[in-house]
Amino acid sequence: MLNQEQALDALRLVVEPGLQRDIVALGFVQELKVSDGRVAFELQTVRPGEAAEKLKREAEDKLKAAGAEAVAIELTGRARGNPVGDGQGSLPGVRNIIPIASGKGGVGKSTVSANLAVALRQTGARVGLLDADIYGPSIPTIMGARQGPQLQGQQIIPPVLHGVAMCSTGFFLNPDQAVMWRGPMLSKMVDELFRRVIWGELDYLIVDLPPGTGDVQITMCQRIALTGAVIVTTPQPVAVQVAEKAVIMFQQLKTPLLGVVENMAYFESAKTGEREYIFGSGGADALAGHWDIPVLGRIPLATNLRESSDAGAPIVVSNPDSPAAKGFADAAAQLIAAVSVRNLNAEKPVEINF
Numbered sequence: 001m002l003n004q005e006q007a008l009d010a011l012r013l014v015v016e017p018g019l020q021r022d023i024v025a026l027g028f029v030q031e032l033k034v035s036d037g038r039v040a041f042e043l044q045t046v047r048p049g050e051a052a053e054k055l056k057r058e059a060e061d062k063l064k065a066a067g068a069e070a071v072a073i074e075l076t077g078r079a080r081g082n083p084v085g086d087g088q089g090s091l092p093g094v095r096n097i098i099p100i101a102s103g104k105g106g107v108g109k110s111t112v113s114a115n116l117a118v119a120l121r122q123t124g125a126r127v128g129l130l131d132a133d134i135y136g137p138s139i140p141t142i143m144g145a146r147q148g149p150q151l152q153g154q155q156i157i158p159p160v161l162h163g164v165a166m167c168s169t170g171f172f173l174n175p176d177q178a179v180m181w182r183g184p185m186l187s188k189m190v191d192e193l194f195r196r197v198i199w200g201e202l203d204y205l206i207v208d209l210p211p212g213t214g215d216v217q218i219t220m221c222q223r224i225a226l227t228g229a230v231i232v233t234t235p236q237p238v239a240v241q242v243a244e245k246a247v248i249m250f251q252q253l254k255t256p257l258l259g260v261v262e263n264m265a266y267f268e269s270a271k272t273g274e275r276e277y278i279f280g281s282g283g284a285d286a287l288a289g290h291w292d293i294p295v296l297g298r299i300p301l302a303t304n305l306r307e308s309s310d311a312g313a314p315i316v317v318s319n320p321d322s323p324a325a326k327g328f329a330d331a332a333a334q335l336i337a338a339v340s341v342r343n344l345n346a347e348k349p350v351e352i353n354f
């Protein structure tokens with residue numbers, strides 16, 4: 001009769017093609033139950049649609065070949081939670097809090113935050129998006145928010161856009177206020193937004209940080225249990241150099257780094273398909289190589305990406321077959337894997353050597 005270890009061995013033969021690792025090592029096999037030759041588990045989805053169904057069929061085949069009599073697999077968007085998040089600094093019901101950071105402004109951090117959030121949602125995960133970029137809160141525009149949140153006493157009910165619960169500091173700040181306010185006041189505001197917004201149950205809360213390494217970022221790392229940060233940069237050396245400062249900040253504050261997204265990585269001619277490296281190339285690779293963090297994805301410079309952001313319809317929704325949208329779907333898949341593996345490892349007890 002097939003036992004738990006044999007079932008896991010069979011599932012180790014199933015490799016997620018985009019991630020090039022097996023579904024057990026990736027932590028995507030959840031709630032595995034094996035009894036009387038019957039196997040049931042939940043398989044975490046990284047790519048929606050046919051790709052997920054194909055992986056499910058492959059898992060079924062491998063288990064049956066190993067001797068399983070019956071197999072029941074349920075696809076789920078549910079993510080492994082940050083085990084540290086159970087304690088102080090966590091938000092009830094929120095499994096992973098992931099800040100998106102950049103060294104400087106204008107590299108597309110907000111564009112990446114919004115599209116990653118919606119791409120994660122498309123895998124079936126429950127997602128929230130907090131726009132903490134006090135100096136240029138652009139998330140409401142990118143997500144197409146027509147109205148702000150509802151207030152119920154002290155509580156803030158966020159609007160849900162493209163399936164993502166979203167709240168922005170822009171709803172509460174006058175445009176000139178952010179410039180006037182000092183760091184501690186801004187940090188307090190961001191902290192209040194974390195706690196007063198009714199996020200509900202979330203697999204991922206994506207936080208669009210202000211650019212740089214200021215008070216908001218530092219306070220958040222100190223006060224909130226973060227799963228890990230994502231860095232956005234363009235390939236340009238000047239952008240990479242400042243992105244490195246953000247990397248150093250997270251390292252000093254002991255916030256894990258989940259990876260780098262290279263935005264405006266190249267421009268592809270619609271006519272010839274030829275790629276032009278307008279901002280140079282190799283920036284994200286250099287950063288990732290030096291700090292030993294993965295490159296999660298590369299997003300091309302694309303007119304339709306800018307247009308869809310301005311129109312309030314993230315490109316992963318408005319033009320899912322475009323190269324930019326595919327870049328975001330790939331980056332979301334890599335991010336799901338990075339979170340899963342990080343949390344799987346964090347669950348293991350820490351060895352203390354005397």
Ligand code: ADP
Nearest residue numbers: 105106107108109110111264300301302306309
């Ligand atoms: P940040 O949050 O880093 O300041 P934004 O996300 O607001 O940057 O992007 C700055 C501008 O660049 C916006 O007008 C946005 O639409 C545009 N943009 C961002 N990424 C791309 C891209 N890959 N291709 C084309 N335009 C982009």
